Amino acid sequence: MNDLIVGLGLALVIEGLLWAAFPDLALRIVRTLARSPETQLRLTGALTMTAGVSIVWLIRG
Structure with a gap:
């Protein structure tokens, strides 16, 4: 929750x-x-969300 x-x-x-x-x-x-x-907005949002989840997953494991 802190994160x-x-x-x-x-x-x-x-x-x-x-x-x-x-x-x-x-x-x-x-x-x-x-x-x-x-x-276009939906696609951009989905790609941004995927990038964010990927970064967190790579860093946090």
Whole structure:
């Protein structure tokens, strides 16, 4: 449970850093995502999730 909370905290830090340091870039990304087809968003989400699980699996065993 500790690792889950740390992981969520790191995700918030990274996302907050994007918005704090590069708000114009973050807005452009959001606008681009809003125009993207749903299937592309689903595929990107699935690939990102798979990459994350793979990294955790490789590191944690």
